[in-house]
Amino acid sequence: MSRKTERLVNLTIALLATKRYITKSEIFRTVDGYEGTAESKERMFERDKDDLRNLGIEIEVGSFDPLFEDEAGYRIKPDSYQFQLGEVTSQEISLLSLAAEAWRGAALDGSALTAIRKLHAIGIESDIESIPDLAPHANIRDKNLQVAISAITSRQKISFKYLSEELIEQERKIAPYAVTSRYGHWYLYGLDLEKLGVRSFRLDRISGDIASEGKSGSFEVEKSFDLSSQGSNADEIRTATIFLRTGRALALRSRSKTASTKSSIAGWDLVELSYRDQERFIEEVLWYADDAIVLEPGDVRAEIIKRLELGVKRYG
């Protein structure tokens, strides 16, 4: 049996039950578990407040009587303690629980488990029959994701080593804003505190552990930051015209917005494709070798020809 646990629960009950602020001396006098010298009680109480805050329990500090300004009072508002999504239907409970299930065995399974417990504690039977058979799964075990998310929600700065394109470890210090998962990779967005701009970092390119820097609540997210527009503002969109052998280069073909038109050459289609990152586009086209021939833009075509000539020279 843990004295500390008992004390934390008793403190929570006392602060939740009170309608007015109660003072520290009242707490020490009435709540079970505060023992020792005045100083050690103080220390205990400060630590307990932090521990409860880490559990998402906010202790409100206020003055219970304007005449006694020097002595602060404490309480927990029932509204800030209890489930905040309001009335939920059995279908919503099922959706929320299933969403949390995605993290079973993954990076955030601890939070997923406690979320599911709370959802079940509401006591509404879930209505799983109304939902199609789905098995969501967050395929990531990287502990850095949990550290990053916790830093984002508590607005705490972080630092880490990041691998550059030259595979050199660079020190980065950022104010973390958000995470996304795209194309099977997780990205962390934040204000780079040295480059003074919003940057994205692929999580698996972070080498070693993310470290916390300083206190929580130490920055505000820039008002201009918009997660939905991230990842699309780096390069402008360009359009390529490309010959694709009929029935080949399927992945490239599926990205084309225009219906593939038959070209003047038998056995070939002429297709329009848009791309942002030119280097990546060239590598993608070369994957299909003699099944994909770029017509436009001219500079891309010239670069591909240059590389093919290099290939012939080197390996021919």
Add this chain to the structure above:
Amino acid sequence: MAKQPSSPIAKTARLLDLVPYITTHQGISVKDLAKEFSISTEELLDDLNTLWMCGLPGYTPLELIDLSFESGYVSIRNAEILQKVRLLTKEELVVVAIGLDFLRESISKDRVDLIAAIASLQVKIKSLIGDIAQASPTVDSAHRAVILRAIKERKDLEIEYHSLIRDEVSTRAVTPLELGEDKGIEVLLAYCSKALGFRTFRLDNVKQARLLDSSQMISDAKSDSEELFRAKCKVNSRLRTTFERFRLETALATAPSVDSGKAVAVEVTSFSRDWLVRNFMSTLANTEITEPAELAKAVGQKSQATLELYKNERFSS
């Protein structure tokens, strides 16, 4: 399940969650309750004994939480103060928000009710934590569910599979064995009736999955071990992208013995020779094959064949 005793903080969180849970599930068995909270019955009994000592200041029987569980079934009284379900922490909300993103992508358009329910939950969550997490899954949760069901019920599957290496979409019957992971990519290990052998399929390239009624085809399967192809090459530039493409450990290039930023000699491997050829085509500008000569020659021939098309007047404007 919990191998080590919980920290006092984790235990506190659990006690605070036990009260509302027992309140809405009066008379639940100790066994079921322990299972719900993923702890052993011993740990649960310890939790309940601790909770029994808690209550309002005064701590007389009138103020203490009243629990009964000697019969093996748990009920609770006198715990009104704690009986409200606790709020979801910000981290828990992020977890749920990302999970909802995964679900939304897999729900068919005609389930307007579910799409609306998910959207309204996401709006609620965003109003609490802001727009701090978004996910677009690469694997359809419905396909994963079908595959898991097939494994559980020992049934065969028909999958429509897009092979990037063969550059084709094909339909094939497979006997699924297990879901796994290959360098960060979710894969299905299965016996493939088409290849007559065990194959791994990337889940993100499974376009459709359907349960079959047939029994296992695997019984008379010979386990053919696939041949592993090896090649040595130098990576001259775009190191990070190229390492990721060939699924090489970046530690190979960041070791202190390596001149950072310079060309790195590595060995790449694959069960598919085509995969190697295509990757060396993609990285003509960044890699140089040193062996085997046969592979280098194949890439040279591919380059030549492609170059001929570029030089052909019909493919220029």
